[in-house]
Amino acid sequence: MPTTLEGIEAAEAACHAAAKARIEAMDPWARLDIDWRAFHPDARKLLPEPFFWSGSDDFAPHGNDEGSDVFAEMRKLPRKAAFTENTFASLAGRFEHASQDEIADADDLGQTRYLDFVVAVAFGHIKLKGFCPPWLRDKALAAIKREITTLDALIERDTSGASLSTWEAATAPHRAPKRASLKRLVAALEQMPRRTST
Numbered sequence: 001m002p003t004t005l006e007g008i009e010a011a012e013a014a015c016h017a018a019a020k021a022r023i024e025a026m027d028p029w030a031r032l033d034i035d036w037r038a039f040h041p042d043a044r045k046l047l048p049e050p051f052f053w054s055g056s057d058d059f060a061p062h063g064n065d066e067g068s069d070v071f072a073e074m075r076k077l078p079r080k081a082a083f084t085e086n087t088f089a090s091l092a093g094r095f096e097h098a099s100q101d102e103i104a105d106a107d108d109l110g111q112t113r114y115l116d117f118v119v120a121v122a123f124g125h126i127k128l129k130g131f132c133p134p135w136l137r138d139k140a141l142a143a144i145k146r147e148i149t150t151l152d153a154l155i156e157r158d159t160s161g162a163s164l165s166t167w168e169a170a171t172a173p174h175r176a177p178k179r180a181s182l183k184r185l186v187a188a189l190e191q192m193p194r195r196t197s198t
Contacts, residue, residue: 038075040130047126047188051181059181061123066116070095074124083125085135091121111150115143119185131193141189144182151179 002008028050036044047053054060055068062071073091077083097114122140126132132140158164158172 039127042130043127046130046192047123049184051184052123052188057181059178061119061185064116066095066113067120070117070120071124071127074121074128079128083129083133083136088121088136088139092117111143111146115147118143122189123185126192131195132189134194137189137192137194141186144186144189148179148182148186151175151182155179 002011032050032053032055034053040046051057051060054063057063060067062068070091073094074083077087081087095113095117097117098110118136118140122132122136125136154168154172155175157168158175164172
């Protein structure tokens with residue numbers, strides 16, 4: 001047993017390193033520790049990458065605070081009930097989102113929160129129901145593509161040598177990974193069934 005502060009700190013660091021190595025060596029699916037009985041039987045086949053199921057990746061559908069909270073609310077809905085545009089509007093109201101028309105004029109924070117919301121709903125529907133209805137897919141794709149356009153402009157500005165604001169400089173390293181994640185979401189939604197077969 002260590003008897004000095006340095007020894008205790010070294011032992012603690014060694015324990016953290018061993019735990020991190022053990023987690024990194026795990027199968028990515030096992031690391032997620034998901035009870036698949038809570039989801040549609042086709043959900044894992046439809047979303048076959050751990051990214052879509054991550055609870056800690058901010059760019060994953062349910063990895064950010066908004067997405068996680070929205071998905072938790074969706075899981076409380078009756079399993080057999082249809083998820084309609086009225087259900088969507090009610091859920092949006094609970095999360096204090098503006099109407100679809102007002103979102104286009106919202107500030108950056110409002111648009112980002114809405115993006116996280118609509119992505120969480122679309123992918124939550126896929127996980128729980130095994131498909132994404134066209135009206136929901138279109139809402140999610142529109143929000144994602146709007147964000148990609150915004151990111152493209154910011155990335156171009158980052159590389160142009162223009163003077164960046166404090167916020168722009170602080171968020172610059174996250175733009176390319178976020179854009180890549182959004183492209184994965186678009187690809188998944190574009191190939192998603194529009195109705196369930198079961």
